[in-house]
Amino acid sequence: MTITEMIPLLNVEDADRSIAFYRDALGFEAAQTFEADGATVWAMLASGDTKLMINQSDHADSTARQDAASYGDVVLYCYVESARDRHADLTARGVTVGEVTTEAYGMEEFLLRDPDGYEIAIGSRLTQIA
Numbered sequence: 001m002t003i004t005e006m007i008p009l010l011n012v013e014d015a016d017r018s019i020a021f022y023r024d025a026l027g028f029e030a031a032q033t034f035e036a037d038g039a040t041v042w043a044m045l046a047s048g049d050t051k052l053m054i055n056q057s058d059h060a061d062s063t064a065r066q067d068a069a070s071y072g073d074v075v076l077y078c079y080v081e082s083a084r085d086r087h088a089d090l091t092a093r094g095v096t097v098g099e100v101t102t103e104a105y106g107m108e109e110f111l112l113r114d115p116d117g118y119e120i121a122i123g124s125r126l127t128q129i130a
Contacts, residue, residue, distance in 0.1 A: 005051075007044075007052065007053055008074075008076065009053040009055055010114075010118055011055050011056075011057040011059065011060040012055065012057070012115070013115075014115070015039075015041055015043060015055070016039075017115050018043075018054045018114060018115060018116065019040065019045065022045050022054070023045075025090060025112075026078070028047045028052065029045065029046055029047070030044070031051075039056075041055070064117075065116060065117025065118060065119075067117075068119075073119070076118060076121070077120075077123060079125070080124050082124050083110060084100055084108060087100050087122070096112065097112045098110045102126070106125060107124065108123065108124050109123035109124075110122055
């Protein structure tokens with residue numbers, strides 16, 4: 001078997017709310033959407049070659065994720081040119097983000113959560129990996 005692409009699918013409580021967050025905070029665009037009964041229930045989001053699917057589910061429950069410990073479950077890790085610049089931009093726009101940390105593995109990074117509590121790490125390399 002050869003996997004040609006892997007795209008995370010997040011089950012969310014409110015697709016429109018999630019689409020707005022990923023658009024406004026992280027710069028994604030809705031490349032495709034699907035509606036049922038006049039409401040958006042699924043979207044393929046894209047930022048360059050990076051893709052993410054959002055699926056509104058009656059079974060989605062963000063309660064446990066909202067207060068979960070960092071790195072206690074799946075983390076969407078996004079590489080950017082400068083984590084510090086992105087942190088300053090998000091902070092200036094009122095997005096709640098964690099502090100920028102410098103990690104022993106050669107990254108500067110910070111954490112934030114989407115409206116359903118999914119954890120997102122934003123990081124930039126301090127050194128090139130060979």
